[in-house]
Amino acid sequence: MKSFYILAFILTSTSITIAQQISGPQLLDKAIQYHDPQGHWSTFNDTLNITMTMPESNARTSQIVINIPKEYFSVTAKKDTVTTQYTIIKDSCTISLNGNKKLTNKQIKSNNLSCDRATLYKNYYTYLYGLPMKLKDKGTIISPEAKTVNFKSKTYLQLQVNYNAEVGKDVWYFYFNPKTYAIEMYQFYKTDNIGQVDTNTGEYIILNDIKTVNGIKIPKIRTWYYNKDDKYLATDNLN
Structure with missing residues (x-):
């Protein structure tokens, strides 16, 4: 029994280390491989x-x-x-x-x-509906590192994304399943006059279920909430 706990600790520690070591661009590539394995988005x-x-x-x-x-x-x-x-x-x-x-x-x-x-x-x-493939677009700045975070009692791999000034000023965070690399949530904040995140702004969107369209795995249900107070906004259902 003792050896079982030691093995479990080693396996858990290894998975955490791998998550911590993955880079932002690597995480994005793995997520795209999950959602669009045959590269269909460009011909959608x-x-x-x-x-x-x-x-x-x-x-x-x-x-x-x-x-x-x-x-x-x-x-x-x-x-x-x-x-x-x-x-x-x-x-x-x-x-x-x-x-x-x-x-x-x-x-x-x-x-x-x-x-x-x-x-x-x-x-x-x-x-x-083109995420995460759209994160390859020109003007997108991918964080060099991915982070392991907890949100609403779930563990995710988090990717921070900024944009060139001509594209947008919002700061986005994308949350991926650490095992499958499926995108399961994203979140954005507005920035102030000096480029700092205003945590009283923006929304987070929780994704559920998958529908395959044109060979692409697209989240089916998107539920929107305010960051400030978790107030429910709306639900989009891909029929």
Whole structure:
């Protein structure tokens, strides 16, 4: 029995040492190998159907089409009786409201419609649903070291990510399963005027389940919370 405990201690200590020794770039490569083992993200062409639920609000359904080779993006979102559609093809943008593309200034303003918003949606969905592969994008600064951390009673390998000024000022932390290297959570904070993290800002997103799309393992359920007080925000479900 004594020898069993010694062996268990050695195995546990070894796994912790390996986790501590892995570099940030190595962790990212292992995570990409888990999620996109055949390198399909660069040729991704598929449709994502997402349902968002929020407290005290009706659900919003979104159909998102991403075709990376053709630089095509479209999101059709429906909530209550309103349906909006944004489409971007390379540098061109089109907008429709309830199927109508000929919109008045009043309709555009009251529904907050713009091509800038279309670009925001494109960047948002391709970034979050393209993780961790999107962390290879230009302007991304990967921390040289990965850390073993505990969050909500779970152990993760944590990767810190910063961005060049022209890309963004937020600081992101990505949390990976230490055995499979699957991404299981991420978190971001705003920074102040001198570049320091403001811990009262930002959100953390817990990921559950996996759905394989185009050969890529994509987290199915994303649950959003505020960093400041753990207040629940919303849940995105990839149908």
